[in-house]
Amino acid sequence: MEINIERLYKDVEDLGKIGFEENVGVTRLSYSSEYDKGVDLVRNLMESAGLKTYIDPVGNLIGRLEGKSDKAISIGSHLDSVPAGGIFDGTLGVLAGIECVRVLQENGYKNHHPIEVIGFTEEEGNVVGGTFGSKCFTGVPIEESSIPKMEQHGLDMNSVNMARRDPEKYKCYLELHIEQGGVLDNTTTPIGVVNGIVGITRYRATVNGMANHAGSTPMNLRDDALVKTCKMITRLMEIAHLKDEEITCTVGQMTVLPGAVNVIPGKVEFIIELRGKSISANEEIIEQFYEEFRNEGLILKNILSQKETVLDERIIKTIEDCCKEMNIAYRKMYSGAGHDAINMALFTPSAMMFIPSIGGISHSIVEKSLPKDIAIGCQLLLNSIVKLDK
Known part of the structure; x- marks a missing residue:
């Protein structure tokens, strides 16, 4: 047939x-x-x-x-x-x-x-x-x-x-x-x-810094939430890749606050999505990520765990x-x-x-x-x- x-x-x-x-x-x-x-x-x-x-x-x-x-x-x-x-x-x-x-x-x-x-x-x-x-x-x-x-x-x-x-x-x-x-x-x-x-895991991440004047605050005196976020996301991708090459890690949504061209970012919020064969492996990546950056203003909240x-x-x-x-x-x-x-x-x-x-x-x-x-x-x-x- x-x-x-x-x-x-x-x-x-x-x-x-x-x-x-x-x-x-x-x-x-x-x-x-x-x-x-x-x-x-x-x-x-x-x-x-x-x-x-x-x-x-x-x-x-x-x-x-x-x-x-x-x-x-x-x-x-x-x-x-x-x-x-x-x-x-x-x-x-x-x-x-x-x-x-x-x-x-x-x-x-x-x-x-x-x-x-x-x-x-x-x-x-x-x-x-x-x-x-x-x-x-x-x-x-x-x-x-x-x-x-x-x-x-x-x-x-x-x-x-x-x-x-x-x-x-x-x-x-x-x-x-x-x-x-x-x-x-x-x-x-x-x-x-x-x-x-x-399995899909999603977290809402918040990175806190200090908003300040973009013109009068020297670079060495800044606590720029966006600069810290960029470093964190790059490291997150490395952690995920080293854990399992088949796991996918995506940051596709981000909000920079207060969002003015002449103000140093004081807060950044973004969504982390991990997809892998095991939701437990996704969580292990998140745990390592948090351990590395919790002292740099990182806060995480789970918003989805789909087995x-x-x-x-x-x-x-x-x-x-x-x-x-x-x-x-x-x-x-x-x-x-x-x-x-x-x-x-x-x-x-x-x-x-x-x-x-x-x-x-x-x-x-x-x-x-x-x-x-x-x-x-x-x-x-x-x-x-x-x-x-x-």
């Missing part, structure tokens, strides 16, 4: 036209008219493939092919985009799932387990909150900050509770996704077999076996980005597969994956479904 890459790629392009603006990209935010048009297109594709469809109370689109067992193999990703995004992120995982079902049906394959293809809503978090749809699906708690945003779209906690599914009714979850990074592209590796999703996601070893082994049978090279790796698999892994045994993103670019109009890589990824997904179904 072979997937039809021309058909799948056309589906990706057709969905990518919804919410697309020339020289800008795709903006298909959850609960918008563009999003609803996208759901209609995907729902029609599901039904044409023989799936029975419904939309749950928070907007997740589910297509189901019945089987003899009561435990479903679920496949999915998300249908929303970031503002001015690309056409592959999220949508590929849903459309590839539909293509797999089409091929099974065309070849007269009788599936033992029901197969569900899920298009989760609001994964990107630009409207209500990140991975909102899969949180509702799996029963992962919703953040308090999401509730007022839900209400703007006619949703409440009753909607959330009604969307929750029974984990006893699921055998596993598979998600095919573009890498959104450059590792596979740079190493010319066609497949990433994902071991897990990184790492470990994916299912047995399903990973199944995917690896399929790669070997297909004679395709693969690389075991962690995902540096969040996905609906974070929530699904708490709900049912889950695994992910990556295909290359050209130049490592995503969340952009120039985001692209080649048809040949999409074909390999979708075929691997199909073969894995069949192996798991047996």
